[in-house]
Amino acid sequence: MWESGEFLNKIYVRAVVILFTLLTGCSPILAQREMMANQKPTQNTTPTRPAATAAVTPTIKGTPGSGASLIETRPGSPHGSPQIIHDQVCRQTAAEKKAPGGDDFTTGRFERPFDQNMKYLPALDIQRAELYRPEYGWAYVSIILEEAPAPSPAVYGIELDLNIDGRGDYLIQFPAPSTPDWSESGIKMWWDSDGDVGGQVINRSDRKGYKGSGFEALKIDSNAGKNKGKIWTRLTDNGIQAAIQEDLLGGSGGKFTWQPFSEGQPYPSSQYDLNDYYPSGKAGSAIVGDSDYPLKELYAIDNTCKGLSGLTPSGAEQGVCPP
């Protein structure tokens, strides 16, 4: 649970906002959805919006009632067919100190499992990610790597966009778990409370740089005992599986995008989106022939495209994996 004072305060503020919304008939979220619904399905347009839009507010449901709920309080094992995201791997081109492709700084797609000397880091190289949503209150994300995950300070994680506006809402970070049993060691979840992640130009690098707060609110910090029980991790073959309570994702019918990542050392959550914070020349590039090659300040990082869950793509969603 959130701290009760903070939680009550949020309830009060939300109640006032909802009352105001009902009175005025003006809902920023609805307006946003309508705007998305009315967008023509063009792939390459990138709307420019002010830095701050309505932030998604974390919602927390009450503890399952006695005997009335199927929600399990501990994760189990996923079943059913996962949604799969395939990612570029760099093993074949590692000797040439380059990524074969899949690195596009402008759109925030990183394929940089290399150190600053362009030495290959297979423990950071994501080859596949999977999302299972088998009900019973949990979603499961698997990150499969070219090699067993690296120990701390490396972190792995998932960026979540809960209203699919291109601005990440939650940033989940965890170290490689030490065993195949579910544990909660070192798990953090950051929230962008003021909606400025993504900068001035959503889903694209901001040419003038980024001065915002990124993900600034720490909502889950398992080692400090803050909001435990909601995210767990375990070691799998060459990878990590995370279990996320679906309450955090809008429930079993929740719609969101999910983007797994790996980082050799955690980039501060305040620097997200990283392709807004770092100018391309300072970030460097993993693509030979690119004028920014080799990697400079933004290195030892990999991510996938954004998977869309809970709805069929209309073509209007930007920055998501191709259907």
Ligand SMILES: [Ca+2]
């Ligand atoms: Ca990769």
Ligand SMILES: [Ca+2]
């Ligand atoms: Ca968002």
Ligand SMILES: [Ca+2]
């Ligand atoms: Ca941006």
Ligand SMILES: [Ca+2]
């Ligand atoms: Ca922020």
